[in-house]
Amino acid sequence: MREVAILGVGQTQFGELWDRSFREIGIEAGFKALESSKLSSKDLSALYIGNMASGAFIDQEHVGPLVLDYSGLAGHHIPSVRVEAGEASGAMALAQAYLAVASGAYDFVVVGGAEKMTDVPDERGAAIASSTMDQEWERVFGASMASLWGLIARRHMIDHGTKREEFARLSVLDHENGSKNPLAHFRNKITLEQVLGANPVAEPLGMLDCAPSSDGAAALVLGPLETARKYTDTPIRISASQIATDFVALMHRRSITTIDSTVIAAQRAFQQAKTDPSHLRLAEIHDSYSIGGLMALEDLGFYPKGAAGKALSDGAVGTGGKLTINTSGGLKAQGQPFGAVGIAQVAEIVRQLRGEAGPRQVSGPEMGLAHNVGGSGATSIVHILSRVN
Amino acid sequence: MKGNGAGIVSYGTYVPRYRISPDEIGRVWGVDGVAMGKNLNIHSKSVPSPDEDTITISTEALRVAIARGNIDPREIGALYVGSESHPYAVKPTATIVAQAVGATPNLTAADFEFACKAGTAAIQVCMGLVSSGMIKYGVAIGSDTSQGAPGDALEYSASAGGGAFVIGKDHIIxxxxxxxxxxxxxxxxxxxxxxxxxxxxxxxxxxxxxxxxxxxxxxxxxxxxxxxxxxxxxxxxxxxxxxxxxxxxxxxxxxxxxxxxxxxxxxxxxxxxxxxxxxxxxxxxxxxxxxxxxxxxxxxxxxxxxxxxxxxxxxSHYDHSIGTPVQKDLEEGISINYSIYAKFRGKIRLSGE
Amino acid sequence: MSVARFWRETLRRYNLGASKCPECQTVFFPPRSVCPQCTVHRKSMTKMEPCQLSGKGEIFSYTTVYEAADGFEMQVPYVLALVKMAEGPVLTGQVVDVDPKEVHEGMPVKATFRKLREDGDSGVIHYGYKFAIVRSPTASK
Known part of the structure; x- marks a missing residue:
């Protein structure tokens, strides 16, 4: 297996993009990524697109060739692969594209993630968002996605003494960071009191513990590391790309307060990258619900189980702390276009490692981690990226 | 008509937990509900939750009867549900109840309707089948989630609940x-x-x-x-x-x-x-x-x-400890106001329905 | 939801039909055709034994839902719980007829038969298990 580098990144605005269609945002992200490298579309061996639910959101399946077609590449007849892994579809597409390049099967590929979520009424959107849980044994019985994370949060509080305010802090942190990201869905700052006082959704989670429904797309250009300098001055190495899975339904898992798929994916990723959590100071973590972010800090190995809440309260996580997370604004503030999330997380790490993150730039990071989760934890994907010196 | 040896082998009841008082109903319609309640001798009435209907009530009542009597549901040869609020106009309540208690498929089943006496009519039919030796156990259920029109006098009394009786010849209580x-x-x-x-x-x-x-x-x-x-x-x-x-x-x-x-x-x-x-x-x-x-x-x-x-x-040997004794349903319940009652009973229609 | 899709699960949803691994004796709900505990799948494949849950369990975790799953709007706020059944499996289900403030971890519950959803005013009605708090069975007088 050869080493793989990211040669370019592109991302659209995240948010309610009333005037833009699915294919438009997909194309925009892809072209931006290509333009940021020295490659052109004729150099591409394949296109990968992470997308969770285009069939449900816009009645459109077969989006692989669709995006390729409207990118003007139909005549190239290259493979275009749509990848689905729930809310982890983006990182799953990257993982597949990574393997294709690492194996030598393809040289240059664009891997994108896109979701158009605002073309359906809110209730329908919530129903589609629930489609990554077990439909027959969770949803039929009244479970919403927020309620599954509510069950997790309650049990985390029972087992580990975690306090409601502790996971609420993640939303405050995300909005603080999002305020500095021009592509973020939300750029307003919020206070702890606002999070705690927001309308309840699935207790103990309130409205401001939940990431929004957003439209958006992001894309990366991948190629072999050995020739990367020909196409960009700042290639970023994919040091690890690891996937782990678990039982689909929350009720069947070994534990509901540890996302085992995250633990395993992280262990494999640290092993592949020959590093460990103590060497990482930068991460984009999956916090579709604030409690998920808190648990990710534990399950990725940054904190022992039960210790992340205190770390958040103490300010150990965040700008100026020992670990900086979600400079993009995370899922809560940057937004949550399902299929695009995993790619956008990696795009943000790339910007940080290249020193292109503007007002939210962390000083001198060498490495960064991206963590994308599908469902209530049935799929976790961890990527570790590093600078090429 | 003689019983010819038929009797009650077991029984169970189910009454939804919510209660509303005539006073509360009267408050909405500008009627002296206390006086109305006195006149009707009704202190409160049961209200089914939005997820309860004649089928769920019948099933719960029969499950209690089966458990109390330690009855093998596969020995139920006939199952009849009497009600004037069958959830389906066409599609039997009885088949769903029979399936839910594990009595299917070797039994005869049907829904009865005769206003408030469909359940007792079902007992008579079961008596005939049992005493003639055609079946071992017959189940007769009377169950309803009845409604009075809003503001009508019936609204002060129409409630929800049901009883299930297992009719047989042996070990009758x-x-x-x-x-x-x-x-x-x-x-x-x-x-x-x-x-x-x-x-x-x-x-x-x-x-x-x-x-x-x-x-x-x-x-x-x-x-x-x-x-x-x-x-x-x-x-x-x-x-x-x-x-x-x-x-x-x-x-x-x-x-x-x-x-x-x-x-x-x-x-x-x-x-x-x-x-x-x-x-x-x-x-x-x-x-x-x-x-x-x-x-x-x-x-x-x-x-x-x-x-x-x-x-x-x-x-004397009958296991009364299973299920809820009726007395407990008479004494306990969760009081609700008319707004919740109206929501529960579908008197408030959601848009798009 | 199509009629058949719900109907084929009736035994499980109405009667809590489960399955048991003949090797490790673990009970699974819904029933599985292969045991995820026994690492050699061939040992349990096609040999899983049907069994039935008693319906008794206790609350493992719970949440009060204010933004309903579709079809549950009329019941908001409702309690959703993970219930650890006496036989071992954990089930996801509503806890009915209870003040959310009363609910706590470890609370004994039992399965009860309720409407799960209706396909509109003219479609079929789906039934299945929910959970009710176990209250003392004896009357006060």
Whole structure:
């Protein structure tokens, strides 16, 4: 297996993009990524697109060739692969594209993630968002996605003494960071009191513990590391790309307060990258619900189980702390276009490692981690990226 | 009609947990609800949750009966559900109940409808099948989630609940000595196909309807059996409100003590097809061996079914600890206001429905 | 939801039909055709034994839902719980007829038969298990 580098990144605005269609945002992200490298579309061996639910959101399946077609590449007849892994579809597409390049099967590929979520009424959107849980044994019985994370949060509080305010802090942190990201869905700052006082959704989670429904797309250009300098001055190495899975339904898992798929994916990723959590100071973590972010800090190995809440309260996580997370604004503030999330997380790490993150730039990071989760934890994907010196 | 050895092997009831008072209903319609409640002798009535209906109530009641009697559901040869609020106009309640208790597929099943006496009619059919030896166990269920039109007098009484009786010949806790019916064409209360709420003939529901049928039927069975009110320790009537059965009892010569356990409507309202059966269940919850019970059901349209019942020694070994005793349902509940009641009963329609 | 899709799960949803691994004796709900505990799948494949849950369990975790799953709007706020059944499996289900403030971890519950959803005013009605609090069975007098 050869080493793989990211040669370019592109991302659209995240948010309610009333005037833009699915294919438009997909194309925009892809072209931006290509333009940021020295490659052109004729150099591409394949296109990968992470997308969770285009069939449900816009009645459109077969989006692989669709995006390729409207990118003007139909005549190239290259493979275009749509990848689905729930809310982890983006990182799953990257993982597949990574393997294709690492194996030598393809040289240059664009891997994108896109979701158009605002073309359906809110209730329908919530129903589609629930489609990554077990439909027959969770949803039929009244479970919403927020309620599954509510069950997790309650049990985390029972087992580990975690306090409601502790996971609420993640939303405050995300909005603080999002305020500095021009592509973020939300750029307003919020206070702890606002999070705690927001309308309840699935207790103990309130409205401001939940990431929004957003439209958006992001894309990366991948190629072999050995020739990367020909196409960009700042290639970023994919040091690890690891996937782990678990039982689909929350009720069947070994534990509901540890996302085992995250633990395993992280262990494999640290092993592949020959590093460990103590060497990482930068991460984009999956916090579709604030409690998920808190648990990710534990399950990725940054904190022992039960210790992340205190770390958040103490300010150990965040700008100026020992670990900086979600400079993009995370899922809560940057937004949550399902299929695009995993790619956008990696795009943000790339910007940080290249020193292109503007007002939210962390000083001198060498490495960064991206963590994308599908469902209530049935799929976790961890990527570790590093600078090429 | 003689019982020919048929009797009650087991029974169970189910009453939804929510309660609303006449006072609260009256508050909404500008009526003195306290006076209305006094007039009807109703302190509160049961209200089903939005996820409860005749099928769920019947199933819960029958599950209790099966567990108490330690009955193998595969030995149930017939299952009939009497109700005037079957959730489907076409598609039996009985098949769903039978499936949910594990009685399928080797049984006959059907839904009965005869206003409030469909459940007692089902007992009579089961008696025939059992005593003839055609089946081992027959299940008769009377269950309803009835509605009165908003503001109508019925709204103060129409409630939800049900009783399930397993009829058989062996190990009976109560022997049905005889049954008798009294049936005429009397249009006192009806609901036309497709209508949401029932209509009634106002005061016509009294003398020519309820009282005539109940008293004639009661007199008829006592005459046939050669008994007098003094021979019975307990009497149970259909109870559309808390007042009619008391009056019917007096007309037939029963005293308050005999009616004590059979009266359940004052606390849970009129459970329609469930009313007489829940009353009988409460009596059986308290009865001792060899006590005699007279049951007289009533259904509008109109008819009465009477049963002459004697409690057996088996009741001493009967497992009352399973399920909820009726008394507990009479004493407990979760009080709700009219707004919640209206939401629960589908009186508030959501957009897009 | 199509009629058949719900109907084929009736045994499980109405009667809590489960399955048991003949090797490790672990009970699974819904029933599985292969045991996830026994690492050699061939040992349990096609050999899983049908069994039935008693319906008794206790609350493992719970949440009060204010933003309903579609079809549950009329019941908001409702309690959703993970219930650890006496036989071992954990089930997801509503806890009915309870003040959310009363609910706590370890609370004994039992399965009860309720409507799960209706396909509009004219479609079929789906039934299945929910959970009710176990209250003392004896009346106060």
């Amino acid at each position: 109560a022997k049905i000595n005889a049954t008798q019916s009294y049936t005429t064409d009397t249009p006192d209360f009806w609901r036309r196909e497709g209508q949401r709420y029932p209509s009634h003939g106002g005061r016509f529901t009294g003398e020519p309807a309820y009282f005539r049928h109940v008293t004639e039927c009661g007199k008829g069975i006592m005459k046939a059996e050669g008994t007098t009110p003094a021979d019975y320790q307990h009497v149970v009537f259909h109870q559309p409100n808390g007042k009619f059965p008391l009056r019917a009892g007096k007309m037939l010569g029963f005293n308050d003590d005999q009616m004590r356990y059979g009266m359940v409507t004052p606390w849970i309202g009129n459970t329609y097809s469930g009313a007489a059966l829940i009353g009988l269940a409460n009596v059986l919850d308290h009865a001792k061996p060899s006590e005699r019970i007279l049951v007289v059901g009533y259904g509008s349209g109109a008819g009465s079914d009477a049963f002459d019942v004697t409690v057996t020694d088996e009741i």
